[in-house]
Amino acid sequence: MKTKLSILIGLxxxxxxxxxxxxxxxxxxQDANGDYLITYWNGAKMKQTKFVPATKIEPxxxxxxxxxxVWLITYRYTIDNGVxxxxxxxxxxxxxxxxxxxxxxxxPFSSVTxxxxxxxxxxxxxxxxxxxNLWNGLALPDPxxxxxxxxxxxFSTEMHPHEIRIGIPHGSYQQGFGYDSFDLPGIGAAKxxxxxxxxQGYEDEGPSSTDSEIVxxxxxxxxxxxxxxxxxxxxxxxxxxxxxxxxxxxxxxxxHTWIAKQLIEPAFAAQLDSHFKTAADVYRKQGPAGNGQxxxxxxxxxxxxxxxxxxxxxxxxxxxxxxxxxxxxxxLVLYFDLKxxxxxxxxxx
Amino acid sequence: xxxxxxxxxxxxxxxxxKNHNRRLNFALHILAIAIPVMATVQPAVADTIAAxxxxxxxxxxxxxxxxxxxxxxxxxxxxxxxxxxxxxxxPRYCHQGGILKWTQVASNFVLTSNxxxxxxxxxxxxxxTAAVHDTGIVxxxxxxxxxxxxxxxxxxxxxxxxACPPHASGTPCACDAGYVxxxxxxxxxxxxxxxxxxxPLADVEPSGTANVYAATSRxxxxxxxxxxxxxxxxxxxxxxxxxxxxxxxxxDHHDALRPKGKLLDCRDNTTEVESTVCITQLDGKATVTxxxxxVSGTHTINAECISPACTNPASGDINVKVDGLESIPISPFxxxxxxxxxxxxxxxxxxxxxxxKKLETIAILxxxxxxxxxxxxxxxxxxxxxxxxxxxxxxxxxLTCNSDQYPSTPWHKHHIEHRRGxxxxxxxxxxxxxxxxxxDFRTAAKKMGIAxxxxxxxxxxxxxxxxxxxxxx
Ligand SMILES: [Zn+2]
Ligand SMILES: [Zn+2]
Numbered sequence: 001m002k003t004k005l006s007i008l009i010g011l012x013x014x015x016x017x018x019x020x021x022x023x024x025x026x027x028x029x030q031d032a033n034g035d036y037l038i039t040y041w042n043g044a045k046m047k048q049t050k051f052v053p054a055t056k057i058e059p060x061x062x063x064x065x066x067x068x069x070v071w072l073i074t075y076r077y078t079i080d081n082g083v084x085x086x087x088x089x090x091x092x093x094x095x096x097x098x099x100x101x102x103x104x105x106x107x108p109f110s111s112v113t114x115x116x117x118x119x120x121x122x123x124x125x126x127x128x129x130x131x132x133n134l135w136n137g138l139a140l141p142d143p144x145x146x147x148x149x150x151x152x153x154x155f156s157t158e159m160h161p162h163e164i165r166i167g168i169p170h171g172s173y174q175q176g177f178g179y180d181s182f183d184l185p186g187i188g189a190a191k192x193x194x195x196x197x198x199x200q201g202y203e204d205e206g207p208s209s210t211d212s213e214i215v216x217x218x219x220x221x222x223x224x225x226x227x228x229x230x231x232x233x234x235x236x237x238x239x240x241x242x243x244x245x246x247x248x249x250x251x252x253x254x255x256h257t258w259i260a261k262q263l264i265e266p267a268f269a270a271q272l273d274s275h276f277k278t279a280a281d282v283y284r285k286q287g288p289a290g291n292g293q294x295x296x297x298x299x300x301x302x303x304x305x306x307x308x309x310x311x312x313x314x315x316x317x318x319x320x321x322x323x324x325x326x327x328x329x330x331x332l333v334l335y336f337d338l339k340x341x342x343x344x345x346x347x348x349x
Numbered sequence: 350x351x352x353x354x355x356x357x358x359x360x361x362x363x364x365x366x367k368n369h370n371r372r373l374n375f376a377l378h379i380l381a382i383a384i385p386v387m388a389t390v391q392p393a394v395a396d397t398i399a400a401x402x403x404x405x406x407x408x409x410x411x412x413x414x415x416x417x418x419x420x421x422x423x424x425x426x427x428x429x430x431x432x433x434x435x436x437x438x439x440p441r442y443c444h445q446g447g448i449l450k451w452t453q454v455a456s457n458f459v460l461t462s463n464x465x466x467x468x469x470x471x472x473x474x475x476x477x478t479a480a481v482h483d484t485g486i487v488x489x490x491x492x493x494x495x496x497x498x499x500x501x502x503x504x505x506x507x508x509x510x511x512a513c514p515p516h517a518s519g520t521p522c523a524c525d526a527g528y529v530x531x532x533x534x535x536x537x538x539x540x541x542x543x544x545x546x547x548x549p550l551a552d553v554e555p556s557g558t559a560n561v562y563a564a565t566s567r568x569x570x571x572x573x574x575x576x577x578x579x580x581x582x583x584x585x586x587x588x589x590x591x592x593x594x595x596x597x598x599x600x601d602h603h604d605a606l607r608p609k610g611k612l613l614d615c616r617d618n619t620t621e622v623e624s625t626v627c628i629t630q631l632d633g634k635a636t637v638t639x640x641x642x643x644v645s646g647t648h649t650i651n652a653e654c655i656s657p658a659c660t661n662p663a664s665g666d667i668n669v670k671v672d673g674l675e676s677i678p679i680s681p682f683x684x685x686x687x688x689x690x691x692x693x694x695x696x697x698x699x700x701x702x703x704x705x706k707k708l709e710t711i712a713i714l715x716x717x718x719x720x721x722x723x724x725x726x727x728x729x730x731x732x733x734x735x736x737x738x739x740x741x742x743x744x745x746x747x748l749t750c751n752s753d754q755y756p757s758t759p760w761h762k763h764h765i766e767h768r769r770g771x772x773x774x775x776x777x778x779x780x781x782x783x784x785x786x787x788x789d790f791r792t793a794a795k796k797m798g799i800a801x802x803x804x805x806x807x808x809x810x811x812x813x814x815x816x817x818x819x820x821x822x
Contacts, residue, residue, distance in 0.1 A: 042755055043755070043761075043762075043765075044754075044756055045754065045755075049803060050803075051802065051803050091792055093795070093796065109709075109710040109714075110706060110710075112713055114681060118682065118713045118716070118717060119717065121713070122713070122714070136718065138714075138796065140796060140797075143796075143798025150796070152796050154792045156718065156786075156788070156789055156792070157788055158719070158722065158786040158789055159718070159719075159722055159789070193795070195788075196788075196791075198787050198788065199803045199804065200803070200804070200811075201802075201803030201804035201805060201806075201811070202804070202805050202806070203754065203807035204754060204755040204805070204806065205755070205763065205765050205805050205806070205814070206765065206805060206814075207765075209765075218802065219800070219819075219821065222801065222802040223800035223819055224800075225800065225801075
């Protein structure tokens with residue numbers, strides 16, 4: 001089972017392949033290059049412009065998780081751009097992160113008053129990030145929810161005008177994006193964008209009516225100007241002090257969000273639920289004895305995928321004999337989370 | 350038998366001199382001003398007749414001479430005068446020709462109904478033992494019944510009814526429409542009303558953004574109070590009208606075409622009109638709906654009573670404005686084109702707080718990333734042009750942005766958005782101070798969650814139209 005968040009967006013974009021009429025003569029047409037030709041009424045005349053979206057890419061995000069010292073978890077990503085991509089990938093944004101590890105305190109941009117404080121804020125946002133050469137990583141508040149973190153990496157073509165390799169070109173991949181966190185992984189969305197040219201744009205103020213049908217369509221196109229892929233991201237905070245039962249319940253709660261995303265079969269989720277409950281009960285009553293129950297859950301995952309113990313999506317393979325009841329990345333994440341609890345309770349290796 | 354014929358003359362009927370200036374007693378009205386009381390009823394006053402009459406008796410007896418009548422006497426009586434027999438003697442006088450003339454001055458008679466006065470003449474000359482008696486009814490008087498001043502009547506029962514004062518009628522008396530009893534309750538005076546407009550009138554947002562994020566219309570009421578009673582007046586007709594005050598809303602220009610707010614016709618609550626007549630309810634309030642125009646500014650709402658009239662019309666101001674806009678602060682991370690070239694709109698750099706913070710972060714991210722890169726101009730190379738007017742609403746710019754391709758006229762939404770303090774234009778025309786590294790600018794904006802479309806404007810007018818709330822408003 002392989003489900004991508006981009007399905008929704010794909011459907012959305014597919015609908016623009018046909019002509020949409022709004023004001024008489026207004027339309028948005030996607031041409032063979034994937035560009036949008038926008039014909040609009042500016043209040044005085046019919047005009048046309050072109051919008052080149054940043055979605056002409058074929059990204060794959062490969063998540064890798066590793067438990068390091070003092071229970072710190074490293075999150076690493078490899079980004080692949082398909083051979084048929086028309087644009088190199090130049091920006092990756094992963095929002096909805098519960099927390100990331102910072103070795104130095106965060107200086108929020110809201111506190112900036114001058115150039116020096118701006119530099120401090122900028123550096124404190126760069127510091128936690130791991131990025132490949134020539135890429136700029138920044139950890140900023142998630143604009144959709146300021147209590148969460150958005151990690152992003154961008155490749156500045158203007159900063160590196162003489163590079164032959166721009167971003168992640170089609171048919172290639174790039175390793176080395178990442179950050180660390182004490183929070184356990186869940187599944188979130190990575191938004192990826194391709195490199196777009198400088199565009200002339202509207203020669204006026206664009207469509208004249210804010211309630212025009214094409215304006216709302218344009219808003220949809222502009223606000224979805226990325227390709228989304230699933231990624232393992234910090235999503236589950238660890239109780240302090242550590243409590244295996246409470247941690248399991250948080251993992252279970254996150255797992256339930258996968259049902260709607262079709263990352264797990266409901267029947268399999270229900271099967272795991274009973275194990276979650278038993279394991280939490282045993283941890284509460286008998287401490288480390290709960291590890292046995294976790295072992296049974298891990299076995300259910302291992303029945304479907306091999307290589308889960310490596311913590312790297314790249315190494316995980318579906319076992320052909322068994323139908324998958326859980327998405328590959330979800331299996332990897334769940335395996336990691338359960339193993340983490342087991343280790344904190346003295347089990348595993 | 351002698352026949353005596355009486356012919357009356359000079360009978361005067363007149364109202365007696367009795368005091369008719371009775372003080373009308375309206376005392377009850379003082380206690381219950383609002384409720385007309387029963388008018389007093391009292392008996393009518395009958396005529397008092399001063400019966401002065403001259404009678405001539407034609408003596409027709411052949412065997413009597415005038416002298417013979419000397420010493421004769423007569424009596425008279427009236428039905429009401431039960432004493433009946435008022436005797437008097439004929440004067441010892443006899444007119445030649447056998448005609449006796451005699452004048453009787455009688456007492457005043459108070460008559461209580463139509464009555465007659467009967468004279469009986471006894472001619473009983475001493476010298477003649479055989480008395481001659483002739484009698485006859487000589488006159489019937491009509492009695493005139495009169496009512497005191499201020500009363501009407503009398504009716505068939507000779508009763509008078511207290512007359513209603515001017516501008517009143519009916520039984521009991523009620524003041525005519527538009528009149529009320531005065532404080533003494535004795536007369537009807539024209540009603541006095543005051544009309545007052547709701548105060549204060551809360552702000553309302555200009556209309557015109559595709560999605561309504563705040564109220565763009567508001568109910569406004571005027572209350573009509575009866576000054577005499579201090580009570581709310583139901584059913585009064587109040588005419589509302591609206592006008593816009595020049596020079597408000599950040600527009601330092603004015604003309605007759607300036608869009609102004611409308612009122613919903615009170616008859617259908619749908620049609621948009623400039624004035625409408627609404628009726629007060631039990632609470633004395635007439636309510637009209639004010640609909641904001643797309644252009645912000647202070648509007649004056651007037652309310653005047655059509656019926657009944659009020660002492661003075663009322664008026665109040667309602668601000669059509671987007672609340673919470675703040676002037677974009679000076680920053681080391683961006684420039685602002687100040688003063689604005691468009692002198693009609695000298696202050697067009699207002700934003701809401703959250704979008705302003707977002708803008709500043711984008712500017713910081715952009716500046717720090719591009720600080721050490723080759724630039725066409727010294728940093729900062731983000732120059733803010735128009736954001737919103739201090740009260741938001743349509744930001745027209747006919748002085749500076751009119752072109753053949755895209756004509757611009759006053760009040761016309763040349764800037765289609767820029768109405769709610771979340772949109773700002775950033776110069777991207779290649780000139781000094783415009784964005785030197787557009788891709789990095791786009792990247793920074795996207796990190797802040799801004800969905801960037803293509804730039805707006807061409808040539809020297811090219812700019813990024815940054816929707817900091819990701820919505821057209
Ligand atoms: Zn103006
Ligand atoms: Zn604009």
